[in-house]
Amino acid sequence: MSIFADRRTRLLVQGITGRDGSFHSRQMLEYGTQIVAGVTPGKGGQVFESKVPVFNTVADAVAATGADATVIYVPPAGAAGAIFEAADAGLGLIVCITEGVPVMDMTRVLPYVRERGARLIGPNCPGLITPGQTKIGIIPGNICASGRVGLVSRSGTLTYEVVNHLTRNGIGQSTCVGIGGDPLNGTSFIDCLRAFQADPETEAIVMLGEIGGTDEQNAAVFVKEHVTKPVVGFIAGQTAPPGRRMGHAGAIISGASGTAMEKIAAFEAARVSVMKRPIDVVSLLKARLK
Amino acid sequence: MNLHEYQGRVLFRAAGIPMPDGDVASTPSEAESIARRLGGTVVVKAQVHAGGRGKAGGVKLAPNPAEAAGAAEKILGMTIKGLVVHKVLVVPAAEIANEAYVGLIMDRASQRPVFMVSPAGGIDIEEVAAKTPEKIRRLSIDPRYGILPHQALGLAFFLYPDFAKARAAARIMEQLYSLFVANGCSLAEINPLVTTPEGKVLALDAKVSIDDNELDRRPDLAQLRDETAEEPSEVQARRANLTFIKLNGNVGCCVNGAGLAMATMDLVKYYGGEPANFLDIGGSSNPDKVVNALRIITSDPSVKAILFNIFGGITRTDDVANGIVTATRQFKVKVPIVIRLTGTNEKEAIRVLEAAGMQALSDMDEAVQKVVALVREAA
Numbered sequence: 001m002s003i004f005a006d007r008r009t010r011l012l013v014q015g016i017t018g019r020d021g022s023f024h025s026r027q028m029l030e031y032g033t034q035i036v037a038g039v040t041p042g043k044g045g046q047v048f049e050s051k052v053p054v055f056n057t058v059a060d061a062v063a064a065t066g067a068d069a070t071v072i073y074v075p076p077a078g079a080a081g082a083i084f085e086a087a088d089a090g091l092g093l094i095v096c097i098t099e100g101v102p103v104m105d106m107t108r109v110l111p112y113v114r115e116r117g118a119r120l121i122g123p124n125c126p127g128l129i130t131p132g133q134t135k136i137g138i139i140p141g142n143i144c145a146s147g148r149v150g151l152v153s154r155s156g157t158l159t160y161e162v163v164n165h166l167t168r169n170g171i172g173q174s175t176c177v178g179i180g181g182d183p184l185n186g187t188s189f190i191d192c193l194r195a196f197q198a199d200p201e202t203e204a205i206v207m208l209g210e211i212g213g214t215d216e217q218n219a220a221v222f223v224k225e226h227v228t229k230p231v232v233g234f235i236a237g238q239t240a241p242p243g244r245r246m247g248h249a250g251a252i253i254s255g256a257s258g259t260a261m262e263k264i265a266a267f268e269a270a271r272v273s274v275m276k277r278p279i280d281v282v283s284l285l286k287a288r289l290k
Numbered sequence: 291m292n293l294h295e296y297q298g299r300v301l302f303r304a305a306g307i308p309m310p311d312g313d314v315a316s317t318p319s320e321a322e323s324i325a326r327r328l329g330g331t332v333v334v335k336a337q338v339h340a341g342g343r344g345k346a347g348g349v350k351l352a353p354n355p356a357e358a359a360g361a362a363e364k365i366l367g368m369t370i371k372g373l374v375v376h377k378v379l380v381v382p383a384a385e386i387a388n389e390a391y392v393g394l395i396m397d398r399a400s401q402r403p404v405f406m407v408s409p410a411g412g413i414d415i416e417e418v419a420a421k422t423p424e425k426i427r428r429l430s431i432d433p434r435y436g437i438l439p440h441q442a443l444g445l446a447f448f449l450y451p452d453f454a455k456a457r458a459a460a461r462i463m464e465q466l467y468s469l470f471v472a473n474g475c476s477l478a479e480i481n482p483l484v485t486t487p488e489g490k491v492l493a494l495d496a497k498v499s500i501d502d503n504e505l506d507r508r509p510d511l512a513q514l515r516d517e518t519a520e521e522p523s524e525v526q527a528r529r530a531n532l533t534f535i536k537l538n539g540n541v542g543c544c545v546n547g548a549g550l551a552m553a554t555m556d557l558v559k560y561y562g563g564e565p566a567n568f569l570d571i572g573g574s575s576n577p578d579k580v581v582n583a584l585r586i587i588t589s590d591p592s593v594k595a596i597l598f599n600i601f602g603g604i605t606r607t608d609d610v611a612n613g614i615v616t617a618t619r620q621f622k623v624k625v626p627i628v629i630r631l632t633g634t635n636e637k638e639a640i641r642v643l644e645a646a647g648m649q650a651l652s653d654m655d656e657a658v659q660k661v662v663a664l665v666r667e668a669a
Contacts, residue, residue, distance in 0.1 A: 155547060160601045
């Protein structure tokens with residue numbers, strides 16, 4: 001079917017009355033996402049777009065509406081607090097779109113979320129979409145199509161580029177997940193690979209990585225040992241210089257580690273078909289799905 | 291953001307880490323008066339964001355104030371790895387019995403701060419890690435409790451069998467951890483941590499990097515940024531809220547989103563070109579951002595053609611189109627521009643561009659091949 005979210009997901013939006021939050025909430029409603037509540041402290045009692053009740057706290061919203069997932073559009077200074085609040089209210093899925101969350105905040109957030117059994121996606125991510133069912137975040141719905149390829153990515157617009165190639169070539173997606181470009185995040189490639197491997201409706205997996213860190217290398221080892229479905233991968237940043245942060249806080253080659261070459265070699269060793277260009281996703285998937 | 295040693299020393303001092311006295315100078319006469327105040331032999335150290343300062347001649351010993359001035363004279367204005375030295379640190383030459391290494395980094399894999407210590411100090415720690423990994427001990431710290439006393443002492447005994455020295459080093463590690471957390475560091479490193487013949491333990495260097503995401507809420511740290519140590523175009527870009535990194539090629543790139551920007555650079559290379567820059571105009575783009583981006587890209591004389599690659603999601607492609615048209619009216623762009631855009635409001639974007647006599651492509655590969663061909667023609 002999908003991973004992490006589907007048409008039954010009852011979503012709450014933290015920061016629903018803000019500039020970004022309201023814009024994307026309208027887009028999500030239009031797509032068919034069940035937004036059952038919004039939270040903006042001090043604006044409890046308002047109604048968003050004449051259908052979504054706004055609450056002062058996440059706990060109030062959950063008690064009143066039975067929300068089971070949240071998406072966070074609050075500014076960086078308040079993002080960690082919003083994640084703590086969501087985990088405390090017992091939400092099982094927390095998607096943090098916010099870019100620029102201090103890493104030191106994340107060191108405290110991550111164990112807190114895990115101890116409460118919640119899944120955090122992000123921060124600094126585009127969220128996820130299960131085409132035809134629900135979208136949580138900012139991935140444009142019109143470029144996606146329902147189908148049987150799972151996609152996991154560290155970036156936003158590069159995901160759109162690749163999804164667009166898939167959809168235009170008649171390859172639909174089960175779920176597309178953007179895990180975010182920060183060095184410390186809640187959900188890793190491995191978490192998504194495990195979920196896609198277990199999802200009976202996903203037949204193949206696309207993994208879009210980039211320079212920096214070892215998440216892709218660890219994912220390659222996981223593919224080798226635990227994934228029986230075909231995997232196609234891409235690494236952005238082959239021309240990136242070492243020591244420079246390439247937009248994403250996590251996209252930085254430190255010393256000799258985290259290079260594109262190292263990651264591509266790890267993919268190849270795990271029989272992940274490596275795309276040289278975004279468009280190669282189509283031919284490689286077709287070849288692996290034969 | 292990397293701090294200079296003299297800035298790192300301010301954070302070290304506030305945390306109570308023992309260090310030799312010393313001060314920073316911008317002129318030879320300032321260096322001379324610092325050396326006079328300190329007395330005895332001093333070390334004059336270049337303050338640049340580059341490793342290997344010593345090998346490059348950026349660290350000099352001066353036995354008296356006059357020679358300190360002379361050393362500063364030589365070092366100030368010198369270029370190390372492309373960076374001009376504007377300041378020197380003057381510190382007393384410590385007598386060293388032993389050199390060790392203590393570093394604390396934000397580790398992505400364990401998602402915690404991790405200590406790395408080694409009795410082999412004073413040299414490149416990555417080299418130690420590669421050649422003699424048994425000389426390094428790592429310990430990840432649970433951020434809820436911080437470094438516990440027995441953990442600090444355990445690491446310190448790995449450096450010094452002597453209890454008095456180990457206790458002093460353990461105290462320094464606790465202080466380093468406090469300043470790391472308090473200032474949102476991604477790295478805090480003492481290389482070398484030394485013992486003196488009298489048995490004192492001192493930090494002889496202070497290397498600190500701050501997580502860029504901390505700077506918005508910490509103006510006190512943000513103001514430590516040394517813009518003279520950066521590419522002027524990168525400073526200009528940051529002020530315009532753009533992420534820009536200068537590279538050595540001739541294809542100017544303007545993209546929305548970091549991942550797509552990297553993939554675009556890679557595709558330029560794939561089709562035989564060389565990217566001149568990384569530039570991410572970010573998500574909610576207004577036309578002004580595009581104007582600033584074009585101004586920055588065109589100020590690089592090596593750029594022979596410019597590629598826009600925009601996949602509209604949050605970014606409205608018509609905003610980008612309006613920005614391009616506005617920019618070309620405000621100043622003359624002398625090199626050809628290839629525009630690829632698709633997604634949100636693309637019909638309006640194409641209309642805007644065509645009304646101004648420009649064209650837009652919808653395919654990324656086609657656009658990259660075209661811009662690479664244009665650069666070849668120009669050569």
